[in-house]
Amino acid sequence: MIYLDNGATSFPKPRRVHAAYARCMQQYAANAGRGAHRLSVLAAEQVWETRTLLAKLFHIPSPERIAFTQNCTEAINTGMKGLLRGGDDIVISDMEHNSVYRPAMALEKKGIRTLFARSDEEGRISPEAIIRQITPRTRMICIQHASNVGGGINPIREIGKVAREHGILFMVDAAQTAGSVSIDVERDCIDLLAFPGHKGLLGPQGTGGLYVRKDLEVSPLREGGTGGASESPDMPDFLPERLEGGTINLPGIAGLAGGVQFVLEKGPGTIGRHEQKLVKRFIDRVSVFPDIRILGPVDNQNRAGVVSIVFTGKDSAEIAGTLDKKFGIAVRSGLHCSPLAAKRFGILEEGSVRISPGFFNTTQEMDYAAWAIGEILKKQHK
Amino acid sequence: MLIQVQSVTDAVRMKKYLRNRGIRAEVIQSPSSVRGGSCSFAVRVPASASSSAEKTARESGVVILGIMGSGEG
Structure with a gap:
């Protein structure tokens, strides 16, 4: 996992x-x-x-x-x-x-x-x-x-x-x-x-x-x-x-x-930079996919180790479920106990899939997660 | 010598402060003669160290409710 x-x-x-x-x-x-x-x-x-x-x-x-x-x-x-x-x-x-x-x-x-x-x-x-x-x-x-x-x-x-x-x-x-x-x-x-x-x-x-x-x-x-x-x-x-x-x-x-x-x-700085690096790597790979929206700052320096993705017209819970069951990746979906933020981002209906790596995650794992999302999107487009 | 403090947190702080300065100290529950009817904590220091311990304790920044047996050396 x-x-x-x-x-x-x-x-x-x-x-x-x-x-x-x-x-x-x-x-x-x-x-x-x-x-x-x-x-x-x-x-x-x-x-x-x-x-x-x-x-x-x-x-x-x-x-x-x-x-x-x-x-x-x-x-x-x-x-x-x-x-x-x-x-x-x-x-x-x-x-x-x-x-x-x-x-x-x-x-x-x-x-x-x-x-x-x-x-x-x-x-x-x-x-x-x-x-x-x-x-x-x-x-x-x-x-x-x-x-x-x-x-x-x-x-x-x-x-x-x-x-x-x-x-x-x-x-x-x-x-x-x-x-x-x-x-x-x-x-x-x-x-x-x-x-x-x-x-x-x-x-x-x-x-x-x-x-x-x-x-x-x-x-x-x-x-x-x-x-x-x-x-x-x-x-x-x-x-x-x-x-x-x-x-x-x-x-x-x-x-x-x-x-x-x-x-x-x-050091918090070292840990934070590692997480930022992982998030950036992930964003770089998924941002080319069609019909997705990445929430939060464009400048990675202003981002904690969290990135949420909105899949246009798709249920975030379904995507998170597929990531878990088919690819062995644990992420969270929905409103993340933050209805205010969901409203601000205009995603109250569909919610988002949140990827939040930690200090023990690796760039390879981020690549795999991005690839898995690509696979899910490909299947859904067929 | 007994240094009466207001909480177990302060007792542990005091013990650590004294020990870091080479003074043997242990946390005890205050005897009834000191505490009245209440539960409270104190730090016990050997009588042989009481004079230096009192001065050091007062420098610790920990609230001291009372010092008993001071100077009995």
């Missing part, structure tokens, strides 16, 4: 991820922070180690400002719902994943208005498009770093500066870029960074995190045990415990450390 669905979840994982996960399960999978016996302390030390690695990757000065979550979606929900109040406005874009769109829509019912910045033809968001939606009530800008449909990378540093100049909170959804594009929360003026552990960071599913800038108080999405100050009816007022009610996913977090170590050793 050739796996080209890394935009959903990266696979395979580096061996050290398996090893770290297994070592934890076999040797110290106790409950971090619930007691101080040696296994519990070992568990807590592993959690701190993973936080430290993540802080290094994202240039976060204080690792304790990273709270672990189940995934990027939970992190985004926490950031939005923990900070926005009735009467606030939030600016998102017309390209956002449901992980941003749905919580924003849920907050509309609580009197928080959503304004949509308009993307360009490539599906990218400019700082000017953001500025046009800012009102005196705008409290937060929440933007994806890169689209999971078009692959376009947004200029978060410039958007972050806009947010800072206007005194607006800036949350970045790094679902498609954490691990493959450089992110520096200080340089990029990021107040909240939501990231998954199971995509570009190469960790197991069930992991993710939210960075919260110093002095920013976020209400927790859930309350519960934190292992300390148990007599208090309230959640602690300090991070990360404030946002980590209940037992955390220790084996996942241990595995994630292996993934982040791998990313730090290779």
Whole structure:
């Protein structure tokens, strides 16, 4: 099987991820922070180690400002719902994943208005498009770093500066870029960074995190045990415990450390360039086929490791199914949980086939995938 | 000497900070005489290292709720 669905979840994982996960399960999978016996302390030390690695990757000065979550979606929900109040406005874009769109829509019912910045033809968001939606009530800008449909990378540093100049909170959804594009929360003026552990960071599913800038108080999405100050009816007022009610996913977090170590050793730039090279190779080969449309940026420098293809008059699910069954290629089809992006690209009916290579894919695999698509199209033309 | 901190995260941070500076330290659950009715964590340092440990701990940036047994050396 050739796996080209890394935009959903990266696979395979580096061996050290398996090893770290297994070592934890076999040797110290106790409950971090619930007691101080040696296994519990070992568990807590592993959690701190993973936080430290993540802080290094994202240039976060204080690792304790990273709270672990189940995934990027939970992190985004926490950031939005923990900070926005009735009467606030939030600016998102017309390209956002449901992980941003749905919580924003849920907050509309609580009197928080959503304004949509308009993307360009490539599906990218400019700082000017953001500025046009800012009102005196705008409290937060929440933007994806890169689209999971078009692959376009947004200029978060410039958007972050806009947010800072206007005194607006800036949350970045790094679902498609954490691990493959450089992110520096200080340089990029990021107040909240939501990231998954199971995509570009190469960790197991069930992991993710939210960075919260110093002095920013976020209400927790859930309350519960934190292992300390148990007599208090309230959640602690300090991070990360404030946002980590209940037992955390220790084996996942241990595995994630292996993934982040791998990313730090290779460098996000190296990983991102490899993925861009693969995507470019694939685009170069399929762009000659008739009746297809390639979504996203023309300039590969502005594209994450994602490319979506629309097959005119054809069902994307059927093509993805044929790639799987006949050619052994795993891709995703449909709207990719991003109806806004599908609407923006005008593909709500047919959807698209998304190819998202990862660090372990090769140019030969991209050539094979392109050839397979050519074969499918030839058969359908006969 | 016991260094009382606000969470297990801070206890692990403190332990690591002290150990990196050559001071033996271990994370413990605070005794009831220190914690009152609550669950809490502390870092225990041998009495022989208490004077240097206290200074080092205060440089760590970790919030310290209290230091017990300091200077008992």
